[in-house]
Amino acid sequence: MSQNAMKRLYLMQVGSMPEYQIPIVCYLVQTGDGKNILIDSGLPEIMPEGESEFENGQDVIEQLASIGLKPDDIDTVISTHYDIDHAGRHAAFTKAQYVVQRVHHLDAASNPRFAANRPQWDQPMERIRLVDGDTELLPGLELIETSGHVPGHQSVLVRLPKTGAILLPIDAVPFGEGFTRDEQDDGSNPDAEAIRVSTIKLLDLVEREHIGLVIFGHDKEQWEGLKKLPEYYE
Numbered sequence: 001m002s003q004n005a006m007k008r009l010y011l012m013q014v015g016s017m018p019e020y021q022i023p024i025v026c027y028l029v030q031t032g033d034g035k036n037i038l039i040d041s042g043l044p045e046i047m048p049e050g051e052s053e054f055e056n057g058q059d060v061i062e063q064l065a066s067i068g069l070k071p072d073d074i075d076t077v078i079s080t081h082y083d084i085d086h087a088g089r090h091a092a093f094t095k096a097q098y099v100v101q102r103v104h105h106l107d108a109a110s111n112p113r114f115a116a117n118r119p120q121w122d123q124p125m126e127r128i129r130l131v132d133g134d135t136e137l138l139p140g141l142e143l144i145e146t147s148g149h150v151p152g153h154q155s156v157l158v159r160l161p162k163t164g165a166i167l168l169p170i171d172a173v174p175f176g177e178g179f180t181r182d183e184q185d186d187g188s189n190p191d192a193e194a195i196r197v198s199t200i201k202l203l204d205l206v207e208r209e210h211i212g213l214v215i216f217g218h219d220k221e222q223w224e225g226l227k228k229l230p231e232y233y234e
C-alpha cells in the first residue's frame with residue numbers, strides 16, 4: 001500500500017433539521033502519510049436570516065479538536081456543493097486547498113441559492129482547485145460528478161484498507177430509499193431527470209466495484225447505526 005493511500009474515515013454529525021430529524025454531517029479522511037482531508041464543513045456558526053430550519057450541534061471545529069486537530073491541520077477541503085449545511089464553515093480552514101467541480105463554482109457565482117453562504121466558499125482562486133467531472137484526487141480517493149441536486153454536485157468514493165470501498169453520495173442520494181433504479185419522478189421537480197441520471201451512475205458504480213457500504217447524505221435511520229467520531233472506519 002502506498003504511503004498516501006487512505007487510512008481512516010471519520011463521520012461527524014454537526015447539526016440537524018429538527019422538523020424532519022435529518023442529520024447534518026461531514027467527514028474527515030486521513031491518509032497514510034498524515035494528510036487530513038475534510039469532506040464538507042457543515043452549518044455556519046451563526047445562521048443567516050431565514051435559515052431557521054437548521055440547528056447547530058457540536059460543530060466541525062470542536063469535533064476535530066476532540067481528536068487533536070486544529071483547523072490549520074486540514075490540508076484539503078473537498079466541497080461537494082455550496083449549500084449552507086455543507087459549506088457553512090469553509091472559511092475556518094485557512095491553510096486548506098478547496099476542491100470543487102468547476103461547473104458548480106461557476107454556477108454559484110450568480111446563483112442566489114448560494115449567495116448567503118458566499119463569504120464561506122468565495123475563497124482566493126489560488127486556493128481553489130476546480131475539477132472537471134470524475135477525478136482521482138489521490139490513490140483511493142475519487143470524486144464523482146453527480147449533478148441534479150445542484151449543478152456540479154460531487155459525491156466521494158473512499159477506498160480503505162480493511163473496510164474496502166465506501167461511497168458517500170452526499171445529496172445525490174440523501175436517503176437510502178431513493179437509491180433505486182425505479183422511476184420516482186412525480187413531475188414536481190424540474191431536476192428529477194438529472195437526479196435520476198446521477199443515481200443510476202452511482203448504482204452502476206456500486207455494482208461494478210462491489211462497494212459494500214454506501215453512506216447516504218441525510219439518512220437518520222442509517223446514521224444511527226454508523227460509527228461516529230472518535231470512532232472511525234479503516
Ligand SMILES: [Zn+2]
Nearest residue numbers: 085086171217
Ligand atoms: Zn444536504
